[in-house]
Amino acid sequence: AQTVTQSQPEMSVQEAETVTLSCTYDTSESDYYLFWYKQPPSRQMILVIRQEAYKQQNATENRFSVNFQKAAKSFSLKISDSQLGDAAMYFCAHDMRFGAGTRLTVKP
Amino acid sequence: DAGVTQSPTHLIKTRGQQVTLRCSPISGHKSVSWYQQVLGQGPQFIFQYYEKEERGRGNFPDRFSARQFPNYSSELNVNALLLGDSALYLCASSLGWTGLHYEQYFGPGTRLTVT
Numbered sequence: 622a623q624t625v626t627q628s629q630p631e632m633s634v635q636e637a638e639t640v641t642l643s644c645t646y647d648t649s650e651s652d653y654y655l656f657w658y659k660q661p662p663s664r665q666m667i668l669v670i671r672q673e674a675y676k677q678q679n680a681t682e683n684r685f686s687v688n689f690q691k692a693a694k695s696f697s698l699k700i701s702d703s704q705l706g707d708a709a710m711y712f713c714a715h716d717m718r719f720g721a722g723t724r725l726t727v728k729p
Numbered sequence: 730d731a732g733v734t735q736s737p738t739h740l741i742k743t744r745g746q747q748v749t750l751r752c753s754p755i756s757g758h759k760s761v762s763w764y765q766q767v768l769g770q771g772p773q774f775i776f777q778y779y780e781k782e783e784r785g786r787g788n789f790p791d792r793f794s795a796r797q798f799p800n801y802s803s804e805l806n807v808n809a810l811l812l813g814d815s816a817l818y819l820c821a822s823s824l825g826w827t828g829l830h831y832e833q834y835f836g837p838g839t840r841l842t843v844t
Contacts, residue, residue, distance in 0.1 A: 719764075719771035
């Protein structure tokens with residue numbers, strides 16, 4: 622069965638600093654996308670960034686970027702210049718499966 | 730454009746009862762998926778419907794069922810409610826049927842409490 626693993630239940634970062642959230646996945650597919658979603662305390666899940674597996678270039682979306690290692694099946698999210706509004710649960714997703722999430726706290 | 734909408738927002742039911750949750754996808758999206766999210770955990774996949782046909786099913790008992798209507802809206806039904814069914818139920822819509830290639834857009838969820 623395909624699985625998604627997030628090994629960091631909680632992470633903390635100082636405002637304006639950089640933090641990296643980890644994710645590993647298991648898949649038998651060769652052509653697929655990977656996603657990071659954010660779920661703030663309001664609980665509306667929103668897409669942060671996506672990565673196409675056939676693209677070697679790591680996806681970037683403003684302050685958010687990924688480090689995609691296809692052979693290692695690793696897909697980490699880097700948040701640069703962290704802001705108070707980044708505080709939320711972050712979920713890594715592959716196909717219809719989500720990781721357990723990482724709760725990110727941003728300290729002022 | 731309106732996002733994914735779900736109703737009701739909150740629901741309280743008693744063990745053994747039945748519940749129906751509703752979802753309207755983003756206009757133009759033909760796929761609707763349902764997830765169960767227990768507090769503190771990631772969403773667990775229940776069903777996916779595309780063009781009114783079931784395209785995927787997660788590891789949930791037969792008490793859970795769903796359908797998709799011609800206008801692409803969807804209902805999730807849960808029979809014989811158990812205390813463990815208490816959770817946030819999320820609906821997501823996407824353009825295509827495979828989660829491998831399409832991002833999902835989520836609704837605000839329905840909070841179900843079973844007493």
